[in-house]
Amino acid sequence: MTTISCTVDLIEALTPTVNRVLLTPAQPVSFSSGQYLQLCLSDSDKRPFSIASMPGQRQLELHIGGSVADQYASQALAHLLQQHQLQQPVQAEIGLGNAQWRADSERPLILLAGGTGFSYVYSIAQTIAAANLDRPVFVYWGVREQAALYHNSVMQQWAAQNSKYRFIPVVQQPDDSWQGRSGMVHEAVLEDFVSLEAYDIYVAGPFAMAGVVRNAFIEQGAHREHMFADAFAYI
Ligand SMILES: Cc1cc2nc3c(=O)[nH]c(=O)nc-3n(C[C@H](O)[C@H](O)[C@H](O)COP(=O)(O)OP(=O)(O)OC[C@H]3O[C@@H](n4cnc5c(N)ncnc54)[C@H](O)[C@@H]3O)c2cc1C
CATH class of the missing domain: 3.40.50.80 (Nucleotide-binding domain of ferredoxin-NADP reductase (FNR) module)
Structure with a gap:
């Protein structure tokens, strides 16, 4: 797990309650397909979001929201939007989770x-x-x-x-x-x-x-x- 600064490049609506977010990490990051990151809203408030992009892609893509507007997503989005407007980075812990893609299996x-x-x-x-x-x-x-x-x-x-x-x-x-x-x-x-x-x-x-x-x-x-x-x- 690595904590890294990321610039917030894009926040766009995918649906009325789901947003697509693109982050660029300050340095190249290592993660596996299917892992998640934790967006640090503060030292004690860290929220997991799955990484939609593939390893090796320059930007980290997130899909934030759900079928109903809730604070889990809206507070994370407010933080992202604020840092984007201030042109300040956000902090994220990257490469978390154990449900990542297993390339070595032969099973359907x-x-x-x-x-x-x-x-x-x-x-x-x-x-x-x-x-x-x-x-x-x-x-x-x-x-x-x-x-x-x-x-x-x-x-x-x-x-x-x-x-x-x-x-x-x-x-x-x-x-x-x-x-x-x-x-x-x-x-x-x-x-x-x-x-x-x-x-x-x-x-x-x-x-x-x-x-x-x-x-x-x-x-x-x-x-x-x-x-x-x-x-x-x-x-
Ligand atoms: C590791 C981790 C990663 C996360 N990643 C993200 C993320 O990338 N983005 C994000 O916004 N949040 C994320 N979350 C938070 C949370 O998981 C999501 O907010 C949540 O999955 C959103 O659900 P929804 O409202 O989109 O689904 P809903 O609209 O509630 O449900 C979608 C479908 O799921 C099925 N379903 C729902 N409830 C049931 C049930 N009780 N029984 C059977 N089937 C059911 C139905 O088919 C339903 O149509 C993450 C949480 C963790 C712990």
């Missing part, structure tokens, strides 16, 4: 995101594509409303690169225009796979979702040691 993959848990999945999905990985990869992204699928077209393009890649967006409360899957995202996975025994499963999203996923997927054959989620350490 399920990447499961709930809401802004997508940031974590996006980093891993990009790394997989950059490595030209030729294994089945199923990306599920669950959101409450379809407007929250801020990278839907990016992920459709990602899936079009390789016939073994699949992207399945799942909307919990769709309106009449939605043609895709609906309901809770973990239920879509349980419907699609008779057994999860063969899969490496990467998960990020609300803690409540992570808890439900852990229990339900193990019941459907998943091996706990092949399931990766930093949320498991919190619940």
Whole structure:
């Protein structure tokens, strides 16, 4: 883990409640795909955010927010905005977490995101594509409303690169225009796979979702040691 100063290059809205943030670290940083950073609001107030970018990219990308505006995100954003306006750096602890991408496995993959848990999945999905990985990869992204699928077209393009890649967006409360899957995202996975025994499963999203996923997927054959989620350490 390294603490580093970063300039705040960009804050832009992805949805009314989710923002994309780009940070440039003062020195090159080392992290693995799927790890997170802690944004230091003060010495005692540090908030974890998954790094959406890939290792080796100059900027660190974050997706901050959720389906409802809350203080966890809004206070972090206020801090970022203030430092951006003052042209002052923010401090971040980088390279945290144990749910990072494991390149050494041969198993097919399920990447499961709930809401802004997508940031974590996006980093891993990009790394997989950059490595030209030729294994089945199923990306599920669950959101409450379809407007929250801020990278839907990016992920459709990602899936079009390789016939073994699949992207399945799942909307919990769709309106009449939605043609895709609906309901809770973990239920879509349980419907699609008779057994999860063969899969490496990467998960990020609300803690409540992570808890439900852990229990339900193990019941459907998943091996706990092949399931990766930093949320498991919190619940
Ligand atoms: C290590 C770590 C990294 C984090 N990274 C980020 C980050 O990058 N950005 C950020 O803003 N916050 C982050 N957080 C904080 C927190 O995890 C997010 O704020 C939270 O995931 C946001 O959820 P949401 O509102 O987007 O999802 P929601 O809109 O609440 O849920 C999205 C979908 O998840 C599923 N789901 C939700 N609740 C349940 C349930 N009870 N049972 C089953 N399925 C459910 C449903 O399919 C739902 O449609 C992080 C926290 C930790 C500990």
